[in-house]
């Protein structure tokens with residue numbers, strides 16, 4: 001007989017906990033400095049940025065098989081900006097990709113900003129002073145369906161599942177913050193660094209693309225506990241977010257969940273890329289704060305204070321619920337967010353996604369309510385089996401009363417910049433010329 | 436990491452190398468500026484003439500005639516906006532928009548062209564507009580007088596080319612300028628003509644040294660021309676809502692690029 005507990009425990013969060021405690025123990029035992037310990041801990045997308053551990057010298061390599069900014073940990077600040085692209089042919093698109101690559105190479109590595117004759121406008125906005133430091137900056141480029149659809153020479157190369165983001169039943173999409181030809185995800189330790197990067201990119205590419213919308217967000221910075229473990233950051237509903245994310249430091253797991261491989265029926269140029277979903281999801285926080293505590297937990301399916309599963313309240317967020325022993329949903333309701341999102345059975349393994357969200361806080365609505373929510377970003381190798389399937393399962397969930405998706409888009413994250421002579425999107429351009 | 440840092444920095448240097456060093460201010464500007472003053476004087480004289488006819492129609496309650504005169508009258512104003520804006524009190528009373536006032540359209544202080552535009556198009560009436568029309572005409576005449584006695588500051592004249600493009604980029608490409616009449620393409624025409632006039636006047640001074648720069652600028656002006664030409668209707672243009680999304684993007688990119696490029700024009704001429 002199969003032991004259901006074993007099946008359920010072979011989950012990703014379980015791996016992640018092992019890793020975290022493992023590293024934590026080494027760090028403590030070896031009496032390493034706090035900074036080193038924090039760096040060791042802070043390695044997976046799900047992990048919150050660790051308090052007092054960020055340094056302007058932190059850098060993420062911008063070269064590699066895959067683009068940066070997907071499987072590495074979230075720094076405290078994130079932004080998605082979406083653009084309309086002007087390029088009419090492969091040459092113009094290549095020129096845009098090369099411009100962006102040059103900016104990525106400078107901004108993520110850093111260096112002195114060029115000084116021009118003071119009678120001219122400055123080359124750099126100066127937000128970061130005379131020397132740009134990397135500050136954990138990543139810049140991730142992804143393409144929307146419209147870029148392909150509007151260009152007959154590019155259309156045959158569109159990734160198999162890439163479509164314009166469809167409307168889901170609870171959506172109230174605002175056309176001003178939806179879709180786009182090209183999305184740029186910018187993440188860094190500080191907001192100044194993300195904004196500096198965005199302004200630099202806009203200045204360098206003004207003849208090639210036009211800004212359509214942007215949304216900024218952040219991840220709360222967490223102080224690790226006495227055991228050196230950092231818990232997941234909380235979202236604006238007050239729950240820990242990221243607990244059950246797959247372990248993004250596990251390369252094999254990321255190859256399965258996130259990266260598009262050569263044998264998935266995708267165009268060859270797309271190998272090494274990923275599907276990016278961006279959803280700007282407003283949270284009705286006043287209403288949420290007027291909802292009974294117990295109901296909040298039943299809606300989410302986790303204990304609010306600790307993040308523990310509801311059938312294991314004494315545990316931690318890294319414990320996993322045992323749905324097989326709770327077939328009627330007495331502990332974790334059948335329609336709880338986490339239960340619908342991941343039934344944790346064999347079939348749902350195909351629907352695992354890597355979530356990389358940021359909280360956003362924009363201002364006040366006309367009705368005098370806070371305009372806050374989640375800049376939900378997720379990556380997956382298969383858009384249909386990933387986000388779309390999970391969202392379909394979530395359609396009609398009780399959480400919908402408290403959230404409203406208002407914007408975002410579906411994009412395809414380009415494969416990585418292989419080396420200093422390569423540029424982002426080179427495989428697509430080569431394919432477009434060959435076609 | 437270090438190595439790619441150098442690559443990054445040199446790539447940046449390449450991107451920015453052209454035109455990185457400005458020249459010393461030149462006496463050669465005297466003539467272009469004198470010519471520009473003539474251009475502006477002619478435009479403002481035309482503005483007074485047209486505004487006289489426009490406000491007369493408003494005061495006579497001839498709504499259709501006033502509507503027909505609205506966009507062509509503004510054309511001269513839009514072309515010389517960088518100079519008109521030197522007199523900020525007049526610019527506010529001639530050309531401010533409803534959003535500049537706390538109560539928007541309902542605000543009794545909302546004046547000028549756009550207050551009249553609101554009445555003509557939204558209310559289809561000239562009722563109550565007579566005092567606004569009188570004030571507009573008086574302001575335009577006052578503008579003409581002040582311009583006549585103005586010494587044109589060279590950096591404002593040369594910088595005006597970029598200012599015109601910044602105006603379009605920041606608040607016009609969205610179609611919010613002439614939001615009741617949707618005659619925005621006329622205003623664009625005026626702004627582009629005004630910017631190009633300035634480039635043409637200083638062109639001989641930089642033709643040799645900045646040939647590539649001028650080529651790019653001319654190409655973007657040409658893009659604007661071909662795009663606007665598609666929307667020509669008689670002497671003027673169709674309404675802004677007829678502009679396709681694709682053409683709006685083309686115009687937006689051309690405007691952003693012109694703003695970016697023309698922002699270096701002052702420095703290229705050695706003006707501080």
Ligand code: HEM
Nearest residue numbers: 237239240241242243244245281338341342374390391403
């Ligand atoms: C504002 C909207 C949302 C909020 C507040 C929210 C909140 C949460 C929370 C608190 C958890 C439990 C902790 C964790 O495992 O991270 C969770 C889990 C999860 N959420 Fe969401 N979520 C939102 C939207 C979405 C969307 C749009 C999707 C995908 C379509 C999604 C998919 C998931 C998945 C897959 C899990 C993990 C379930 C598991 O494996 O146990 N969530 N969410």
